[in-house]
Amino acid sequence: MGNQKFIFNKLLEIFIIFFVILTLLFFLFRLSPGDPISKIVDPMLSPEDTLHMIEQLGLDEPVHTQYFIYIKNFFSGNLGHSFHYGEPVSNIIMDKLPCTILLFTTSTILAALAGVFLGKISAWKKGSGIDSFLSISALICHTLFIPWFALLLLWGLAYKVGWFPLGGIISPELWIENSSAFMKTLDVIHHMLLPLGTLFFIHLGSYLLLMRSSMLSVLREDYIITARAKGLSERIIRDKHAAKNAALPVITSVGLSLAFSINGGALTEQIFTWPGIGRELIFAVSNNDYPLAQACFLLIAAVVLIANLVVDLLYAYLDPRIRY
Template sequence: MGLKRFVFRRLAEIGVIFFVIMTVLFVLFRLAPGDPVSRMVDPSMTPEDARLLMESMGLDQPLWVQYLYYLKNVATGNMGVSFHYGEPVTHILMNRLPNTILLFTTSIILSALLGVFFGKIAAWRRGERTDTWLTVTALFCHTLFLPWLALIMIWFFAYWVGWFPITGMVSPQVWIDPGAGPVTKALDVLHHMALPLMTLVLIHFGSYLLVMRSSMLDTLKDDYIITARAKGLTEKTIRDHHAAPNAALPVVTSVGLSLAFSINGGALTETVFTWPGIGRELVFSVSHSDYPLAQAAFLLIAIVVLLSNLVVDVLYAYLDPRIRY
């Protein structure tokens, strides 16, 4: 099977899976307890006003009618208006998306770089003290409970030492200051991003290290490594230019999938650090029965995850000539 045929087949599969995801999301949100009107109505609102509000949202229609409108809106890119904010859902998500991409893409790239670097060293020094310490550190970081670590980071670095802000993404006094330039504002964002970034790097770099170490150990058994040694190449050259690039392939897959799933913003991370991203908005929309916003957020995550899987498969074929579709 050629690569083009493989891509077209996968795109067809993605279309079917996405349709199933759309349907499941529609049903799940309608079966969830509570309704948006009960959370939005004023205590003084009369039953007639509540009924008019339901009609304006289209929630008085039969489920099958709501479902048809839902499919039509998704097909046309009209994800509706948020029940809570009263704004178009796409506008809300597009405002939050850059914040999520900034934090989580940076953390994943840094985690992967650290994991690959220390993973190849651990594998190269297998059985030595360096390998033991790196492996134990990776296992410890990998098993940390994220909310606990986040709260510890806030307590120590923000509250006790006072080096970083406790929550949020920006300092209002900086952004309303007409004399603050782009560099000052960028540094303010980085200052707020430091704690969640360190937390995410500590949580994730251990898994990349373990994957790289395992893959590197398998690669070191291959014949071309023995051939490279027979040619008289230095150990550093063999490690960095022959073994490490091939051993990093599983890490590439892991990074690709992590980047895809990171678009949900890590609901726990964004909630603990009050980071205004997709994950925090997703938690809020689900807890407040904001159907359009929650459905759009889940669909955005589904699209990115499905397409990222396809990109990783195609990228694998380019990185490893032995793989053919």
């Protein structure tokens, strides 16, 4: 089967790329300014104790030995201990990852669906008032500066009007009181709406514009006239014949934009104090928490690689001309 071979090759490729990233990250962190020792070693300690700690951390070993220890540890699932938390990094990651996945996948999927739908309408009614409104709104969304927009939402809707909580993911009192699962879910959704809205609008603009232009070029294709000549209704022509073809580039874009959405996501998480990976990354980098930052970067790399694989497979599923 061609597809199985393709997936195997792709996985191999992903493994190799990941290994390269792993290596690059190792050296990158050793090149970065700032001294990890000063971060974790208490200046009050005696020089002997300091030396002892450095030995314990393996920081006195030559770089290549450090590298092999690093690789060995990684493949045995040991990502090191966070300097700041003093906990294994994998525990912290596992703790934060679900929050990020929840926020990112929900916002990306919603933005893609809405972008495809609105872009389709906009192209179909090209030149109308709806089209102008949607295109201009999309352009505004596309050019929004995330921190500004996020702060505006936070200030307006959470601080001034008070419809939404100021940050976090849960209201602690609700969880202490042992409320029902339904109430807890509602609470999380309530907390999620503002960061979700921020990411949704940021992505919506580009998806909408892409779908619109893609749809416009598809509508000029001959098979649209063929469909009309069969006597099909306009709705079937728009939703079936045109939209399926037009949505293909949007899917690619969704996969690729995942890589770039991480930084926007980190800012959003930071502003709404959403306990996710992005916020942890900002924290780790600004505090020289190397093991934690390293793990966050690796995770982002893994997400991008996997997203690309998923897009490739999805594309083959949707476009019959593509077979691996």
